[in-house]
Structures are given as structure tokens and as C-alpha cells.
Amino acid sequence: xxxxxxxxxxxxxxxxxxxxxxxxxxxxxxxxxxxxxxxxxxxxxxxxxxxxxxxxxxxxxxxxxxxxxxxxxxxxxxxxxxxxxxxxxxxxxxxxxxxxxxxxxxxxxxxxxxxxxxxxxxxxxxxxxxxxxxxxxxxxxxxxxxxxxxxxxxxxxxxxxxxxxxxxxxxxxxxxxxxxxxxxxxxxxxxxxxxxxxxxxxxxxxxxxxxxxxxxxxxxxxxxxxxxxxxxxxxxxxxxxxxxxxxxxxxxxxxxxxxxxx
Amino acid sequence: xxxxxxxxxxxxxxxxxxxxxxxxxxxxxxxxxxxxxxxxxxxxxxxxxxxxxxxxxxxxxxxxxxxxxxxxxxxxxxxxxxxxxxxxxxxxxxxxxxxxxxxxxxxxxxxxxxxxxxxxxxxxxxxxxxxxxxxxxxxxxxxxxxxxxxxxxxxxxxxxxxxxxxxxxxxxxxxxxxxxxxxxxxxxxxxxxxxxxxxxxxxxxxxxxxxxxxxxxxxxxxxxxxxxxxxxxxxxxxxxxxxxxxxxxxxxxxxxxxxxxxxxxxxxxxxxxxxxxxxxxxxxxxxxxxxxxxxxxxxxxxxxxxxxxxxxxxxxxxxxxxxxxxxxxxxxxxxxxxxxxxxxxxxxxxxxxxxxxxxxxxxxxxxxxxxxxxxxxxxxxxxxxxxxxxxxxxxxxxxxxxxxxxxxxxxxxxxxxxxxxxxxxxxxxxxxxxxxx
Numbered sequence: 063x064x065x066x067x068x069x070x071x072x073x074x075x076x077x078x079x080x081x082x083x084x085x086x087x088x089x090x091x092x093x094x095x096x097x098x099x100x101x102x103x104x105x106x107x108x109x110x111x112x113x114x115x116x117x118x119x120x121x122x123x124x125x126x127x128x129x130x131x132x133x134x135x136x137x138x139x140x141x142x143x144x145x146x147x148x149x150x151x152x153x154x155x156x157x158x159x160x161x162x163x164x165x166x167x168x169x170x171x172x173x174x175x176x177x178x179x180x181x182x183x184x185x186x187x188x189x190x191x192x193x194x195x196x197x198x199x200x201x202x203x204x205x206x207x208x209x210x211x212x213x214x215x216x217x218x219x220x221x222x223x224x225x226x227x228x229x230x231x232x233x234x235x236x237x238x239x240x241x242x243x244x245x246x247x248x249x250x251x252x253x254x255x256x257x258x259x260x261x262x263x264x265x266x267x268x269x270x271x272x273x274x275x276x277x278x279x280x281x282x283x284x285x286x287x288x289x290x291x292x293x294x295x296x297x298x299x300x301x302x303x304x305x306x307x308x309x310x311x312x313x314x315x316x317x318x319x320x321x322x323x324x
Numbered sequence: 325x326x327x328x329x330x331x332x333x334x335x336x337x338x339x340x341x342x343x344x345x346x347x348x349x350x351x352x353x354x355x356x357x358x359x360x361x362x363x364x365x366x367x368x369x370x371x372x373x374x375x376x377x378x379x380x381x382x383x384x385x386x387x388x389x390x391x392x393x394x395x396x397x398x399x400x401x402x403x404x405x406x407x408x409x410x411x412x413x414x415x416x417x418x419x420x421x422x423x424x425x426x427x428x429x430x431x432x433x434x435x436x437x438x439x440x441x442x443x444x445x446x447x448x449x450x451x452x453x454x455x456x457x458x459x460x461x462x463x464x465x466x467x468x469x470x471x472x473x474x475x476x477x478x479x480x481x482x483x484x485x486x487x488x489x490x491x492x493x494x495x496x497x498x499x500x501x502x503x504x505x506x507x508x509x510x511x512x513x514x515x516x517x518x519x520x521x522x523x524x525x526x527x528x529x530x531x532x533x534x535x536x537x538x539x540x541x542x543x544x545x546x547x548x549x550x551x552x553x554x555x556x557x558x559x560x561x562x563x564x565x566x567x568x569x570x571x572x573x574x575x576x577x578x579x580x581x582x583x584x585x586x587x588x589x590x591x592x593x594x595x596x597x598x599x600x601x602x603x604x605x606x607x608x609x610x611x612x613x614x615x616x617x618x619x620x621x622x623x624x625x626x627x628x629x630x631x632x633x634x635x636x637x638x639x640x641x642x643x644x645x646x647x648x649x650x651x652x653x654x655x656x657x658x659x660x661x662x663x664x665x666x667x668x669x670x671x672x673x674x675x676x677x678x679x680x681x682x683x684x685x686x687x688x689x690x691x692x693x694x695x696x697x698x699x700x701x702x703x704x705x706x707x708x709x710x711x712x713x714x715x716x717x718x719x720x721x722x723x724x725x726x727x728x729x730x731x732x733x734x735x736x737x738x739x740x741x742x743x744x745x746x747x748x749x750x751x752x753x754x755x756x757x758x759x760x761x
Contacts (some may be wrong), residue, residue: 168680171691194372198429206428226359227366227467231428275425278334282426285342286387287377290586290601296380300373310429311375 067097068111068149072141072218075149076118078111079156085109089157094149125156130165139182139189144213151177188212189219195305196220198233200272206233209263209308217244221252236263276310283311331412337422339412343392343403344438346588347495347551348581352384352433352468354546355490365427365434365467367490372433385436385470386426390414390451394440398497398508400556402588403440413442416455420463427467434468434490435459441474449477449485456488468546475515479522483543486523491546491578494519499567503557506593517575523548524575547578554609555585555602556594560632562623565612569623572616582609608634615640618672619665637728642668645705649718652705657687669702689713701727 064087068078075094082092097110125134137155140148154174159166170176189212198206206228210216217237221244224233228246235244241259246252306312331339353371373382391413392403402409423435437455442448452471459465470491473482486492494516498504501513523544530543550571554564568580584601587594612634615621619641626640627633635643645652645668654667656678664675677695681687689708693699703713704723716723 168677169684170677170681170694171685171687176694194374196430200429208430223368228364228428229359229361230364271425274334275429278337278422279426279429279431281334281338282341282386283375283377283383285338286345286383287379287381288345288586289379291379291381291584291603293380294378297376297378300380300382301376309375310431 063091063093063103063105064107064109065093065095065100065103066109066111067095067100069113070096070098071113071215072138073115073118074111074113075141075152076121077114078149079153080114080117080121081109081111082153083157092153094153096146096149099146121156124160128163129156129159130167133159133165133167136167136178136182139185139219140178142215142218143181143185145177145181145184147177148181151181185214185216185219188214189216191302191305192216192220193223195301195309196235197308197310199276199310200269202267202269204232204269206231207263207266208233208235209238210235211238211304211308213239215240215242217242217254220244221246221254225252236261276313279310280313333418333422336412336414336418337388339410340389340392340414341387343409343440344387344389344436346402346583346586347387347436347438348381348583349470349493349549349551349579350382350384350387350436351549351579352470354578355468357466357545359466363464363466364424365465367434367466367468371468374430374432384433385468386423386432386434387436388414388419388422388438390419390437390439390448390455391442392440393442395443396441396508396510398511399589399591399593400507400553400585404589407589416451416458419455420459420465423459424463424465427465434465434470436470438472439474445474445476446478446481449474449481453481453485453488456485460488470546473519473523475511475519477519479519482519482522483526486526486544487541489544491549492523492544493549493551494523496550496552496567496571496580498557499552499559499564500557503559507556520548520550520575520577527576547576549579549581550577551581551583553585554582554606555597561605561609561612561634562627562629562632564609565616565623565627568613569616580613582606582613604636605634608640612640615644620662621666638724639668641666642701642727646720646723649720649723652718653707653712654705655707655710656692657682657709667702667705669698669700669705671696 064085066078066082068074078094082094085092102108125137129137137152140152151174155166155178158174166172166175167179170179192210192212196208196210198208201207215237217235220235224235225246230248231246232248233246237243241257241261243255243258244252245255351371352367353369355367356369357367359366371384373384375383377383391411392409393411393413394403394405397404397406419435419437423432426432427434437452439448439452442451452474456469456471459469469489470493471485471489473485473492473494475494496516497508497511504511504513526543527547530540533540534542552564552567564582571577571580584603584606585597586601587597612626615626616623621644626644634640638646645666651666654663656664661675661679664670664678665672670678674696678687678692678697681691681695687708689699692702692708699713704716704718704726706712
């Protein structure tokens, strides 16, 4: 058994797929794993695979041509997921898709397909939650800034949504977990900056209007609830606690604000 | 009445969102619209909930009244003219500012604008129209707008507003005309149904225009909704869902909302509710509403004159299935989509997944679980490749008992014990069980 260790990124995993296939060792004799957190096993042979944009691009072009769109979407979401076993499942799914030429994602009885389906669903849900629960704060000069801490690399999935929504705004979404930043300049395409280290969001300065508007939102949030119907369990079920530190309505006081201390 | 002048925008927001909170509809679904690239906003088909308030209800839209001053005196309403509450009125400009600033920060999906009746219905509707017009043209807002049509306003104003809004709604207020007469003496069924009918007709005409002249303006693209108050008048559940059903069929309403009556006023005509708002009843009505809209059920199947109210212990679908055991068990590998939908524990998504998955191979109970079937409820009603998950006695009392026990633990049913029949059978199984239905 030969294990191909790849980097946890779309490019890294797809390069792994290319090299594993290209090694001609036979699909049963190769395995893909993520480099980070890999535990060496007995009787295996490890090969490290660095990300190679050209190889990844070749795989992508093949998939674009031969794979059903629905399958490809699921595969892409699985590529972004936080699952540490994802690399091998992605390889198996690609092998299956190219060999059978069928639409796969509905065959949930197949263990690989089911795992891909589950990863894609989880990533998709998290991206959806980010579109819902993410909050922008206005900085000086009217730039909108937001911090999120998702498990999966959702920035690539939510960029389109916000760029379509705010075409005339400058906005930035900082992904704390993966140290990446989505940047959109008014009237232009959005981009993702990766490997942002030593970024301190607490140094940013809020605009004057921001304080009034966030207070307005907190007032609205509190008054809109009907006391006679109070049900915090239901609230927590629908709005998980992990999103709350980043939400304007749950910052108790401006001074205590987790994002932007004065 | 407290007269306050020079209220700040946030003070007004506090008063007018507090006054609007009893309105239930807060959905932003039904319109799919890409941004034009020059304005602000877009719409997502499924709608987006941006937050959830302490009562667990979703916050999707900035739900406010334009004014909480009102000439009407509806008994159940916090804003009735005989109540002594602080009153405020937004200017159209203020509403636009709040909407845009909140929208930019991703707090909300759009605006839900309702209003008390200031001076007369026409004057109020005109104000609503002006606000929307300002928001759409000057601020170039392309997000979701839900606006109330004021009963009694001129059809011209409603038409003009409809071209700016995504959804319009007229509140039915109470399920029956008698109830309305008793609790909202200034409103009548006729004035409420007239704008509803107008919006329906205009939407149909607009659909035609859209197909013929592609680039025609869209009139109320997300359709209209309505709401009724539950528990303020003595109607039973059957009457309520029958009203909802006829609204869906005759007025092509997209959603009917049910709002459990919250006692905000003391009035001899209102019931006292020591147990708080009838939330469970509201929940059952919503469950039934979904069954009617997505599962192909009819009101008459769920309830009957003999049993006009929903079961407190079981959801309407389980309740229906237990009353129709002759149609079960359903074989999941062969049953068609509509039959699958009627099985408790199988929803729209899992039914679709089952239909898709069985094209690729056989199904198993484990596989069904992966597809999202709630086996806890479904086991009593399905077979998979001719087998049940475990031996189940298809018997009303036994299933009810296990369904209710299943709420707490995964209690497997015991295998039926057989015994010698005798003429004087005194070992009736479960004879001691209270009749749950």
C-alpha cells in the first residue's frame, strides 16, 4: 500500500489524485491522506505530494468534462470540508465517476458516495449558516468587515452570494480558522487571500454610524421577541452558540465586544 | 395617550418594532432575483433567516410598523385606539435608512412593512407606497419587501404598491366572519377579501404578461400570504384548516400563518388563557398546513365533524396513519412517491431520496436511516424488501403505545404472544390503556 500525503487544499488534494492515479500502482494499492495529522501505518510506503496547480487543473478539466454537475458540486463541497478522511473518499469517488460514467450522488447505499454526500451536506449547511449568521461591522471609510470561524473552508462558497448582494460595497470576510480573507472591492470581482498570519482584527476602528446602528439592531432584536412565547431552547437549536460570539446582537456591550475592543 | 415629540430614530424603532412583533409572517422566500450590479441586494428563493429571537422565531425581515397610531379598535390588538400606549410614526426616509443600514450589515433580508390605520385606509396605503417607492428608486434596494395591503384602500394604490413589493398580505385576522364582527367591529370579511381577490387576479394577469412580453414588471412575485389568530374565538381546528384549505385553493395564497392568541388587552369579549398562548395547538395547525401544502392531504382527511380537533399526543400525520392502518405497511422498494409521502417518518426530502436511490440498487433499513427517514416513527408502517425492521403488530393501541413510549426511549415492541381463544376472553390486550385518540 502506498499512501499519498497531500496538503489540505483543493489544489493539494487534486494533485494527490493526479499523482496517485499516475503512479500506476493500481487503485486498490494506493491511498490518499492529508499530510496534517497523518498517523504512519505499518507496511505502507509514504509519498509526499506538494500542491501543483498544473496537475490539479488537469484533474479539474477532466472532471468538468466527464462528471455530472450535481456530482461535481458535491465533490467540490467535500473538498472544502473539515473531515480528515476526505482525501481518500474524494479519490474513490473520482475513480468511480470516471469508470462508471454514471450520476452517482443519489446512490446513497454506496459507502463512499454516502460519505461524500454527508461531507458535502455538512459543508453546504455551514456555508448557508455563514450567509445567515455572519455580521458586518462598518469600519472607517465605510468598509464592511466581518469575522467568521467556520470548520470548513466556506469562503469560496459564500463569495458569490455576497458579491451579488453588495456589488457597490467594499467588504472583507476574515476566516479565523483557516486564516484566509475574502476581499471585495466595489464594482470588482471578489478574491480570497490565503495564509494571512498575524492579523489582528481588534486593531480596526469602527465608524461613528456603526455604534448607533448596532445599538439599533440590539434594540430591535430584544423587542421583537414575545415574552409570553419565550423559548430559549428552540432559539439555541436554530441559532447554535458557536455563531454567537461573532454576532452583533449578542455582543452584550460595545466595550466587551469580542471583535473590536477599543 | 402619551404625546412625545422629537423622538429619535432608535426610540421610534423600539416603539414600532414592539408594536409589530405580534405579526407572525417573517419569511423572505418565494422570489429569486439576482442583483442588477448597480443597486444593493438580491433575493434567494428559499429565503434566509438571519437570526432567531428569544422566543425561537426567525428574524428574517426588519419587521416594523410605519405608525402604531390607529383609528380602529380591534379588541385583540395592542395598538387599538382605546389603548394608552406610546405612539410614533416613521417618516419614509427613516424607514429607508434603517433598512439599508441593517441590510448592509447582513442583519436582515429585507423589509416587512405594516401599519396601523392613520386617518383612513387610503392615506395609510399612500404612505406605504411612498416608502416603498423611495426605497426602490432612490436607495436602489433590490432585496425582499413584504408589505401589508390595508383593507379598504383603493385598488389603484394596491396595484401600484404591488409592483414594488415581493409579497403582499392582507390579514384575515379571525377564521370566521362572526368572530371578526365580535372582535374587530370596524373590519368586515368583504373589505378583507376584496384586496386578496384583486392581488390574485392581478398576479394571474401578470403571469400572462410575463410569458408574452418577457420584460414586463413583476407584480407581487412571491405571492400573497395571510394570517389568523388562533384561540381568541371558539372555532375548532377543522374549521380553521378548512378555511386555510379554501384560501389555498380559491385565492392561491402562498402561506397561511397561524398566530396563537397572546393576551395583551383586558377585554370582556376576549377569552382568558391561564396556560399562556395555545402554542401546541398552533404547532399542530402548522403541521397540518404542511401536510396540505406538500404532502397531498386534504383537510377532510385529517379531521372530521366527529373529531374536529387535533390529537394532543400525536402529530397529525401519525394520527392519520393510525386511523388508516388498512393502507399499511407500505413497501418502500416499490411504493410510488405519493404513497411514501403519507408514511409517518418519511418527509419530502427522504421520499425523493428513496425514489432516486432505488434506481441504483436495493434498499436496506440502514440505508433508509442514512436518507433521513425517521425510523422511530416509520418502522410501524413500512416493509423493506418484504420485511419489517422487527416484528410489529399492526394494531392501533399497540402502535400508539409504542410511538408515545418512543418519545423517551427506543422501546422495541414485544413479539405478539398467542393464546388459546375461548368464548369468554378476558385477556383483552391493552384493555387498560386509555383511548388516546
